[in-house]
Amino acid sequence: MSLALSVLDLVPVTTPQTSADAVAASLALADTADRLGYARYWFAEHHNMPAVASTAPPVLIAAVAARTSRIRVGSGGVMLPNHAPLTVAEQFAALEAIAPGRIDLGIGRAPGSDPVITALLRSSGPTSDVENFEQNLIDIRALAGDGATISLRTGDGLRDYDVKATPAAAGVPEMWLLGSSDYSAHLAAKLGLPYVFAHHFSGEGTERAIGIYRSEFEASETLAAPRTFLTVNTIVAETAEEALARAMPALQNMARLRTGQPLRAIDTVEAAQSEPLNPAAQSVVDQMLNRWIVDSPDAAAERIQRLATEFGVDEVMVSPGAGSRDGEPVARALGRERTLELLADRLL
Known part of the structure; x- marks a missing residue:
């Protein structure tokens, strides 16, 4: 089976980095992915996390689209409850105009943050009501293309308005529905949308969700058959020992999150090695190591290929979480770049 590889980027921030350094490192990583032949490069949406x-x-997508020439660029995903549907449609219609035929609009239903930040994101007024999620997806797909007729209540009663996200769209971004529950699988199948289950979250429920999606899929104007791929946290180095060392900063940060400890920027490899884990954190790390791919190049490539075969997909999106060592350039992520290089050598 021919396998495509893609990248999911959260733009991780390490302790020596400023936000500008972290963004610069991700832009360099996107350049690497474009050069090596990766299929797509997606940015997640998270808020108020150090x-x-x-x-x-959308800002990061625009930056990558402007400096690359081949790779598809998109969101993994835009958390729709935080945004007005018209705003999302306008932003991605503009991105499609910047990089025609290369924009993916991945949409999720979760807020991507805690209740306080969610309230702040919505403080300027109503955004996208979760109860109207299905209709909002339909509206965004229409608004970004030929336009939609929207009914609004005014002082004169209910009126219809013809609305377009952009005056003369020559193409539309490819919309994907993202999810971590059965709900998203049912809805993607109903609307005939490409679908991605967040396998990298926990590694559980993937088979069931993909099975629901494939069995219930209804063809749409834009998609004749089910289309999905797999996401997985991946750290690869020349040896399994170095891969584990590079993985520990991200693993420890996730353990802090899962055990209710204060969050901070990601440690360097050396700092992570000097910090002992309590039993609760060690248990979380052990569980994640069972699901993440942290290995030497040949073994990691074999495990990715095996996952793709198990779930019947021809594309795997890796989230490269390799940490940085002391003394490495702060505006680069050499461990993350090396992960992409080693996998490309064996799978692309």
Whole structure:
């Protein structure tokens, strides 16, 4: 089976980095992915996290689209409850105009943050009501293309308005529905959308969700058959020992999150090695190591190929979480770049 590889980027921030350094490192990583032949490069949306700088996917997508020539660029994903549907449609219609035929609009239903930040994101007024999620997806797909007729209540009663996200669209971004529950699988199948289950979250429920999606899929104007791929946290180095060392900063940060400890920027490899884990954190790390791919090049490539075969997909999106060592350039992520290089050598 021919396999495509893609990248999911949260723009991780390490302790020596500023936000500008972290963004510069991700832009360099996107250049690497483009050069090596990766299929797509997606930015996640998270808020108010000291270790994550991917707060505004459309801005980052524009930056990568402007400096690359081949790779598809998109969101993994835009968290729709935080945004008005017209705003999302306008932003991605503009991105499609910047890089025609290379823009992916991945949309999720979760807020991507805690309740306080969610309230702040919506403080300027109503955004996208979760209860109207299905209709909002339909509206965004229409608004970004030929336009939609929207009914609004005014002082004169209910009126219809013809609305377009951009005056003369020559193409539309490819919309993907993202999810971590059965709900998203049912909805993607109903609307005939490409679908991605967040396998990298926990590694559980993937088979069931993909099975629901494939069995219930209804063809749409834009998609004749089910289309999905797999996401997985991946750290690869020349040896398994170096891969584990590079993985520990991200693993320890996730353990802090899962055990209710204060969050901070991601440690360097050396700092992570000097910090002992309590039993609760060690248990979380052990569980994640069972699901993440942290290995030497040949073994990692074999495990990725095996996952793709198991779930019947022809594309795997890796989230490269390799940490940085002391003394490495702060505006680069050499461990993350090396992960992409080693995998490309064996799979692309």
